[in-house]
Amino acid sequence: MLNFIQGLGHSGLTFFQRLGRAHILLGHIMAGLPSMLLRWPLIIQQLYYVGVLSVLIILVSGFFVGMVLGLQGYNILVDFGAEETLGVMVSLSLVRELGPVVAALLFAGRAGSALTAEIGLMKATEQLSAMEMMAIDPIRRVLTPRFLAGFISMPLLAAIFSAVGIIGGDFVGVGLLGVDEGAYWSQMQASVDLYDDILNGVIKSIVFGVVVTWIAVFEGYDAIPTSEGVSRATTRTVVHSSLAILGLDFILTAIMF
Amino acid sequence: MTDTSTTTPLVEIRNLSFARGDRMIFDGIDMDIERGKVTAIMGPSGTGKTTLLRLIGGQIKPLTGSIKVDGIEVTKLSRSALFQLRKRMGMLFQNGALLTDMNVFDNIAFPIREHTQLSEKMIRTLVTMKLQVVGLRGARNLMPSELSGGMARRVAMARAIALDPMMIMYDEPFTGQDPISLGVLVRLIRELNDTLGLTSIVVSHDIKEASSISDTIYLLSGGKVVAHGSSKALHESGSEWAKQFMNGLPDGPVPFHYPAIDYAEDLLAAGNK
Numbered sequence: 001m002l003n004f005i006q007g008l009g010h011s012g013l014t015f016f017q018r019l020g021r022a023h024i025l026l027g028h029i030m031a032g033l034p035s036m037l038l039r040w041p042l043i044i045q046q047l048y049y050v051g052v053l054s055v056l057i058i059l060v061s062g063f064f065v066g067m068v069l070g071l072q073g074y075n076i077l078v079d080f081g082a083e084e085t086l087g088v089m090v091s092l093s094l095v096r097e098l099g100p101v102v103a104a105l106l107f108a109g110r111a112g113s114a115l116t117a118e119i120g121l122m123k124a125t126e127q128l129s130a131m132e133m134m135a136i137d138p139i140r141r142v143l144t145p146r147f148l149a150g151f152i153s154m155p156l157l158a159a160i161f162s163a164v165g166i167i168g169g170d171f172v173g174v175g176l177l178g179v180d181e182g183a184y185w186s187q188m189q190a191s192v193d194l195y196d197d198i199l200n201g202v203i204k205s206i207v208f209g210v211v212v213t214w215i216a217v218f219e220g221y222d223a224i225p226t227s228e229g230v231s232r233a234t235t236r237t238v239v240h241s242s243l244a245i246l247g248l249d250f251i252l253t254a255i256m257f
Numbered sequence: 258m259t260d261t262s263t264t265t266p267l268v269e270i271r272n273l274s275f276a277r278g279d280r281m282i283f284d285g286i287d288m289d290i291e292r293g294k295v296t297a298i299m300g301p302s303g304t305g306k307t308t309l310l311r312l313i314g315g316q317i318k319p320l321t322g323s324i325k326v327d328g329i330e331v332t333k334l335s336r337s338a339l340f341q342l343r344k345r346m347g348m349l350f351q352n353g354a355l356l357t358d359m360n361v362f363d364n365i366a367f368p369i370r371e372h373t374q375l376s377e378k379m380i381r382t383l384v385t386m387k388l389q390v391v392g393l394r395g396a397r398n399l400m401p402s403e404l405s406g407g408m409a410r411r412v413a414m415a416r417a418i419a420l421d422p423m424m425i426m427y428d429e430p431f432t433g434q435d436p437i438s439l440g441v442l443v444r445l446i447r448e449l450n451d452t453l454g455l456t457s458i459v460v461s462h463d464i465k466e467a468s469s470i471s472d473t474i475y476l477l478s479g480g481k482v483v484a485h486g487s488s489k490a491l492h493e494s495g496s497e498w499a500k501q502f503m504n505g506l507p508d509g510p511v512p513f514h515y516p517a518i519d520y521a522e523d524l525l526a527a528g529n530k
């Protein structure tokens with residue numbers, strides 16, 4: 001029993017220590033932002049690795065999620081004779097919830113884990129130490145552009161996800177199940193609000209982008225510099241970001257909608 | 258034995274102590290690294306040779322004592338002043354520590370691009386000159402993963418001299434090298450030191466190589482400097498430490514065994530389980 005309490009206290013302490021270090025790191029990353037904005041080639045390079053390389057998985061998943069929504073939505077709505085509103089259902093589910101959340105989960109798995117592994121390996125192979133000895137701050141040079149790229153990419157990826165999902169819903173609902181095409185799109189236009197729905201969705205995805213990239217770069221930078229440490233950090237990135245996304249999604253939804 | 262030279266040493270270490278947890282890694286050591294010379298730092302594994310280089314580079318702070326590099330007290334510098342000083346120091350990490358996402362050329366250009374506003378044309382000229390020095394001009398487009406260990410170290414050397422530093426620190430540059438590549442590295446370290454007017458610190462286990470290139474050797478063990486002087490003096494010295502290390506004897510003042518409880522007691526304890 002005593003051991004249990006002791007263990008609990010210990011892991012609690014470790015947790016708060018790590019949380020503290022993560023915040024200090026975030027401050028340090030932020031301090032590097034102004035000078036980094038002038039070095040756009042670095043940011044573009046990272047936008048490619050973090051964002052562009054995630055586009056394919058976002059496109060494919062978005063399309064499938066949209067098709068499933070079309071199918072499920074149709075089966076539910078047709079019982080009420082309301083299949084005309086399929087477009088509204090698909091688009092609101094995507095823009096408000098599934099777009100930001102699923103895109104962020106995929107982003108954590110694809111880009112977040114890659115960021116952690118890359119930074120962790122740079123630490124393990126002393127590349128970060130070598131930079132320090134060359135009088136170059138590794139946090140500003142390595143972490144800041146990656147953080148910025150994640151922050152920019154996430155809302156764009158979520159938007160792509162939602163757009164492709166709506167097309168997927170159209171493909172199943174209109175193309176295969178015979179919902180009226182005009183109704184699908186015009187009902188959607190009439191009911192989706194720019195501020196209430198789209199903007200709030202975008203805010204969600206920005207928050208998710210910051211949190212996932214923050215967790216990813218922190219785990220990489222804080223990793224124990226061995227191959228085992230890096231692989232554990234990579235796993236932690238995916239687990240912690242997924243939990244953070246789902247938890248924050250609930251909080252944000254409760255506040256915004 | 259101490260020979261007093263006319264110039265002040267480039268690196269002056271006085272009464273330096275450093276601990277990791279409860280373990281004292283250094284316990285009041287003094288050391289002088291002479292300008293323009295190659296100084297070898299030798300000692301058994303785990304005595305803190307890498308730690309010493311990190312202390313000189315200001316990456317970690319000592320418990321007590323002073324480290325002066327070119328008259329500047331490293332232990333008390335602010336971060337930005339430390340960065341200014343580091344621009345004048347090169348360091349070669351054990352495995353080269355090249356940036357894996359850039360090719361050879363960009364790796365050497367990296368510190369120049371970060372610290373200067375030179376034109377690309379100028380950078381190309383500079384990098385080509387550094388590559389020529391280490392004999393790898395033809396390898397400029399290779400990625401670090403395509404280099405052998407010896408080549409990677411030579412690229413790292415070119416990168417270390419990219420900003421024309423006043424000193425270079427080499428962390429075990431010879432480990433895991435075949436005899437030819439070892440010979441190349443030995444010659445390069447000496448040549449760079451003499452032609453560029455550098456001061457070099459070489460951490461090494463290799464008695465033969467270290468004594469062949471160094472002007473002075475420091476032997477570290479158990480947190481102390483146990484002997485120092487020219488390699489000839491050490492070979493001839495009566496000190497047990499120097500004798501054991503220079504001749505590679507398995508047991509002596511540096512014990513073969515890691516500190517442990519009595520052997521018989523240990524076996525008996527196992528029998529009682």
Ligand SMILES: Nc1ncnc2c1ncn2[C@@H]1O[C@H](COP(=O)(O)OP(=O)(O)OP(=O)(O)O)[C@@H](O)[C@H]1O
Nearest residue numbers: 277278282300301302303304305306307308309429
């Ligand atoms: N980050 C660290 N945390 C705790 N202890 C460390 C750390 N780094 C090194 N040590 C300990 O400090 C001691 C000195 O390490 P150091 O790497 O300086 O030895 P070394 O002389 O370079 O050894 P080698 O010749 O094997 O490279 C070792 O006993 C090591 O266990």
Ligand SMILES: [Mg+2]
Nearest residue numbers: 306307308428
């Ligand atoms: Mg070492």
